[in-house]
Amino acid sequence: MIANTDRKSGSLVIRKSINESLNELTQQELEHIEHIIRSIKRSKDGDxxxxxxxxxxxxxxxxxxxxxxxxxxxxxxxxxxxxxxxxxxxxxxxxxxxxxxxxxxxxxxxxxxxxxxxxxxxxxxxxxxxxxxxxxxxxxxxxxxxxxxxxxxxxxxxxxxxxxxxx
The missing domain is CATH 3.10.129.10 (Hotdog Thioesterase)
Incomplete structure (x- = not known):
């Protein structure tokens, strides 16, 4: 149970850090982040x-x-x-x-x-x-x-x- 709680709180810290960083990125950098997210999602289909x-x-x-x-x-x-x-x-x-x-x-x-x-x-x-x-x-x-x-x-x-x- 403790490990699961640590994982959730760690995940929240990461999400907060990412959200803060997004505000400082250029349009090109945001498009690159979007590309990375799409790549992660599409790779889950296994092909x-x-x-x-x-x-x-x-x-x-x-x-x-x-x-x-x-x-x-x-x-x-x-x-x-x-x-x-x-x-x-x-x-x-x-x-x-x-x-x-x-x-x-x-x-x-x-x-x-x-x-x-x-x-x-x-x-x-x-x-x-x-x-x-x-x-x-x-x-x-x-x-x-x-x-x-x-x-x-x-x-x-x-x-x-x-x-x-x-x-």
Whole structure:
């Protein structure tokens, strides 16, 4: 009972602190907070993890994954941060492999290795990831992902090896 009371009072302190902080934020910062809250809520449906959603990643279909560019994934120069671009490639390739495997059997997919070559800065409103499977073995899959911007200019190329094992 004491632990539950402590949790409730701690929760009230956090809510008060958040409410006070909200009054000091800019419009852009408030929009970012709203994005985080939406990401948390949407990740509860179980189809896609919070981290990807928080970066603005959206799965269009097995051949196209996008990432909305903004405060959630920008570096100090205002362009897409390299780690966010890397994650976009990882998610796109992983989803492509999961979709291909789902046609035959359900298996877990884990990244073994992923190399990303950054070609140019990620600018615009979105980045678009187009994954392809290059080789599918019994337990490993090799894939490539081209990432382009709004102008269809190449931003990055990812090449990865993934483990595809039994769940």
């Amino acid at each position: 896609f993890h919070y981290f990807g959603r928080s970066l603005g990643i959206n799965i269009e279909n097995e051949n196209r994954v996008t990432m909305d560019l903004g405060l959630q994934n920008a570096n100090k120069y205002g362009v897409a941060q390299g780690g966010a671009v890397y994650t976009l490639a990882d998610v796109a390739l992983g989803y492509k492999i999961i979709s291909a495997l789902a046609k035959t059997e359900e298996r877990k997919v884990l990244t073994i290795e992923l190399k990303v070559n950054f070609i140019k800065q990620g600018k615009g409103s979105k980045l678009y990831a187009d994954p392809v499977i290059l080789h599918q073995g019994k337990t490993t899959v090799v894939g490539q992902c081209m990432i382009v911007d709004d102008e269809n200019d190449l931003v990055a190329v990812g090449l990865g090896t993934f483990f595809a094992g039994n769940k």
